Amino acid sequence: MPLADDARWMAAAAALAERARPLASPNPGVGAIIVKDGVVFGRGWTMAGGRPHAEAVALDHAGSAATGATLYVTLEPCAHKSQRGPACADLVSEAGLARVVIGMDDPDPRTAGSGTARLQDAGAEVTLLHWEPHRLGLSGHAAHLAKSRPHVTLKLAMSLDGCIATSSGESQWITGEASRAHGHRERARADAILVGGGTLRADAPRLDVRLAGLEGRSPCRVALTSGEVPEGWQAIRSPQEITALDGVRYLMVEGGAQTASAFLAAKLVDRLLIYRAPVLLGGGTPAIGNIGHDTLEAAFADGLAMQDRRTLGSDTLEVYQRG
């Protein structure tokens, strides 16, 4: 029986969960808030390396105020003890919470449903909201467990007419400074960044995070190529080989056009970032090539839905989620 406020508190917990990414990786970045009579007594998110868990941080924060309160947690509390700490379902049960509201059940077989059962056995009222993973910042966790692959974000920067270079090949910079800074922030939240072999050879991109204070967050670098890669890079020969990227939950694909098209054609793009500059290039290099969408029906079957749109300087960022 979800209450009117549940969505608001769960969104707040999801916002906290963002702080866990990517430091908690490959563990899921979870957010938790403890509320009583509309007042927040504790909050937490998964710490670097994956422990302590969000619930443990929030309970520690709330202390005895947790008794009789409501816990909002983005993911079902874990039911498995580990050498690194007790099961959260036990911790939460002992704290005497009156109610636990969960964003989504954990597909991890070690928890899947048993976390919830243990809370109910301890007398807590449990509400499962069944939110989609992307609304909870758990897309990477869900993709890992359901598809044994990372969650993939494709970044495209283009003109109004879908070009990434002029007819003479000029491409730097189509989008402005604010878009590029936003792109670096997205990099800082990825576990790995991927470019194609052509981009690697032509641009020798650094693919690091050039934002003050976040330089240490530069993700690992991957190339889609059958050729050689520089030291510190990994190579995969097809988009399907992303399953082999160990410990990578969030992969950002940055181009070029051929690589973008390969991932789109393989239906391996979960989220699309389009940074668009207010300019028409006309007859330039298209942002993507053939992706197997011969008919409009096939194209619309991707089910892209706009999730966010914002103005970045003179540019526009649109974020699409695949249905």
Add this chain to the structure above:
Amino acid sequence: MPLADDARWMAAAAALAERARPLASPNPGVGAIIVKDGVVFGRGWTMAGGRPHAEAVALDHAGSAATGATLYVTLEPCAHKSQRGPACADLVSEAGLARVVIGMDDPDPRTAGSGTARLQDAGAEVTLLHWEPHRLGLSGHAAHLAKSRPHVTLKLAMSLDGCIATSSGESQWITGEASRAHGHRERARADAILVGGGTLRADAPRLDVRLAGLEGRSPCRVALTSGEVPEGWQAIRSPQEITALDGVRYLMVEGGAQTASAFLAAKLVDRLLIYRAPVLLGGGTPAIGNIGHDTLEAAFADGLAMQDRRTLGSDTLEVYQRG
């Protein structure tokens, strides 16, 4: 000395001016509001066929309340008498308004400054806001007098990656019903619609307004072609020949890609409507071809600035104004 409220009242007058279009054409569609102590006593817009003028309607509406009030009018009141009515500058002077706020001065040589002078001679305080014509709904009037050509809107409907058809040529319908209805509303506000010869032969478009109650507003039809056109159509052989379209103040260019490119390359697009569907086509037909933008510098020199953005069903409409 513009006051804080002036912008608000002028925007309201500009909204009224919208009602004049296209019925007042080829006369400029003007809006007028008479305000005293924050209360509106009269409002008007240019009537069908161009008379009465907006000021005359608003003054008639206000009656004796106009004395000592402020008139907001989008365009400088006319200074020339005609067989169809007295000069608005005289009418306004006689009504004893304390203040007249004007959106832009009229480039028409019969008025240019003399309307304002006559108001000042009659003792009114005159404030000229110098707004840009597009903010006042006077783009067509300004283009006609400054460039001896209609104001041109280019409409493009495309996918996220800038395509207007799939790789197999399928193009109906990329955008949804709400976008198409909005496109018909834009048609209803144009004096003429233009398509290329290819589109004319391939689609035999009706180019009429298919919105209930607005069927009578279907604009005249023009083709960019060196070939024959059906009865009721006009033909021009180059974008530059739009100067010969008699009485047309607002021209809407609807495509196809070659026609859109010809107008863009000729720098004859003042306003750009992009209806974008949430779909990637990949390797389809580009919305525009080469428009002479070999360098990014040349492309950005167009100075496109976003004027409006709205959601239409699943689609997005972006409106750009050329700088």
